[in-house]
Amino acid sequence: MTAAQPAARESGAGVALFARQVFTIAQKDLRSELRTKEALNASVAFSIVVLVLFSFIFDSSSEEFHDYTGGLLWLVFTFAGALVLNRSFARETLNDCLDGLLAAPIAPSALFAGKAAANFVLLLAVALISLPVFGLFYDVRWVPVFWPLMLVIGLGIWGLTVIGTVFSALTVNLRLRELMLPTLIYPLMIPALMAAMTLTTDLLKGTPIGADNLIWIRVLVGFDVIFTAVALTIVDTVLLG
Amino acid sequence: MRNKILFALAAFAAALIVRNLYVIFFVLGDEQNQGAIWRIFEFHFPAGILGLGGFIVATIFSILYLVGNDLRFDSISASIIEVSLVFAAIVLVTGSIWARIIWGVWWAWDARLTSMLICWLIFAGYLMLRRAIEEPTQRARLSAVVSIFGGIDAIIVYKSIEWYRTQHPGPVLTIRGANDAMPEVWQHTAYWNLLAMTCLAIILVMVRMRQEGVSREIDSMRRLAHSY
Numbered sequence: 001m002t003a004a005q006p007a008a009r010e011s012g013a014g015v016a017l018f019a020r021q022v023f024t025i026a027q028k029d030l031r032s033e034l035r036t037k038e039a040l041n042a043s044v045a046f047s048i049v050v051l052v053l054f055s056f057i058f059d060s061s062s063e064e065f066h067d068y069t070g071g072l073l074w075l076v077f078t079f080a081g082a083l084v085l086n087r088s089f090a091r092e093t094l095n096d097c098l099d100g101l102l103a104a105p106i107a108p109s110a111l112f113a114g115k116a117a118a119n120f121v122l123l124l125a126v127a128l129i130s131l132p133v134f135g136l137f138y139d140v141r142w143v144p145v146f147w148p149l150m151l152v153i154g155l156g157i158w159g160l161t162v163i164g165t166v167f168s169a170l171t172v173n174l175r176l177r178e179l180m181l182p183t184l185i186y187p188l189m190i191p192a193l194m195a196a197m198t199l200t201t202d203l204l205k206g207t208p209i210g211a212d213n214l215i216w217i218r219v220l221v222g223f224d225v226i227f228t229a230v231a232l233t234i235v236d237t238v239l240l241g
Numbered sequence: 242m243r244n245k246i247l248f249a250l251a252a253f254a255a256a257l258i259v260r261n262l263y264v265i266f267f268v269l270g271d272e273q274n275q276g277a278i279w280r281i282f283e284f285h286f287p288a289g290i291l292g293l294g295g296f297i298v299a300t301i302f303s304i305l306y307l308v309g310n311d312l313r314f315d316s317i318s319a320s321i322i323e324v325s326l327v328f329a330a331i332v333l334v335t336g337s338i339w340a341r342i343i344w345g346v347w348w349a350w351d352a353r354l355t356s357m358l359i360c361w362l363i364f365a366g367y368l369m370l371r372r373a374i375e376e377p378t379q380r381a382r383l384s385a386v387v388s389i390f391g392g393i394d395a396i397i398v399y400k401s402i403e404w405y406r407t408q409h410p411g412p413v414l415t416i417r418g419a420n421d422a423m424p425e426v427w428q429h430t431a432y433w434n435l436l437a438m439t440c441l442a443i444i445l446v447m448v449r450m451r452q453e454g455v456s457r458e459i460d461s462m463r464r465l466a467h468s469y
Contacts, residue, residue: 174373187362191401
């Protein structure tokens with residue numbers, strides 16, 4: 001046996017341990033959210049209200065309406081998303097749960113990744129509920145492009161989740177927490193939102209992802225990769241100091 | 242010593258600004274198509290360089306703070322961002338005034354305008370965050386994180402908005418066509434003004450840093466007094 005083998009085995013065990021920790025945290029968050037449904041209910045209700053409000057702005061039967069569908073949908077996702085993201089770390093302030101989590105023998109990056117995974121699932125759920133409602137209200141045909149749309153929604157929501165989860169941790173102990181989070185994350189989200197809105201509008205208008213709009217997939221992937229890496233590196237500083 | 246440097250720099254900057262104002266208003270002529278309003282460029286350009294450059298430098302100091310945990314880096318970074326925000330605001334305002342006269346609208350969603358505004362919003366968030374945190378080391382740590390995210394995002398914003406706008410019909414309202422390079426003397430004046438504004442920015446940052454230092458000292462004295 002060479003010296004490299006135990007090291008490799010050790011790093012393999014490290015990855016497995018990290019994955020298990022991430023899974024445990026995500027499972028805990030999802031379970032507690034599904035028992036109370038406080039963020040999810042608020043978020044879904046809010047997104048439906050916003051969808052109804054759109055009907056007073058646009059004439060959905062007009063041709064131009066289809067130029068705005070992506071933008072409208074992503075406004076719903078991001079605004080409703082902020083409600084979920086705000087709760088992510090705020091939930092842990094009761095009974096000093098956050099101190100308990102940080103004292104537990106897990107890496108802060110695992111805590112972050114677990115929470116991000118749970119938030120991703122919740123935001124995706126909100127998106128999957130509001131998408132059919134949007135289609136129903138405004139006669140938008142999303143079923144034929146469901147899978148490409150899911151790719152765009154998945155990538156966009158992962159970007160929102162990563163930025164949102166870091167800033168949720170960052171603002172957890174602040175006064176005006178609920179106000180600070182959206183103020184900080186929306187300007188940062190602009191490149192990803194711009195890409196996601198463009199792609200969603202294209203797909204809903206029947207333009208497939210191709211040479212013309214491939215650049216926006218690249219922007220989304222680049223945004224996600226860069227900020228996931230930055231977040232995982234920097235989250236120790238945010239949580240522990 | 243520091244005071245002397247500050248005053249010398251201030252005197253130099255003041256003299257240079259007076260000289261530049263004289264040149265801009267009395268020596269340089271009107272532009273053929275734009276008339277007198279082109280002169281705003283002589284302030285718009287230096288403010289743009291200083292605003293954007295400041296955000297980048299501040300991000301570097303934020304990284305240095307996280308590496309070294311030296312609160313001085315935090316006050317440098319915060320002071321630079323404050324001053325840069327002022328210059329960025331000058332860019333947006335002077336740009337708007339120019340646009341109102343030349344384009345006929347206060348604002349057009351052109352690539353550069355949009356990305357400058359987004360940068361401004363990101364770093365305005367940074368200052369809001371600083372206001373919301375009392376404890377100095379926590380404030381330094383968290384605002385450094387925001388500044389790093391902001392710095393990286395600013396680069397992505399710039400590139401992606403360029404792609405976004407170039408995919409759409411390009412900006413039709415631009416003064417910089419392929420053929421009209423500025424007369425050299427106009428360009429030189431812009432660079433002289435850049436030097437003057439840079440001195441001004443350095444003075445403002447130095448004054449602001451001193452305030453930060455003093456307020457930190459007062460804060461620690463207050464804590465000490467409360468601990469007895």
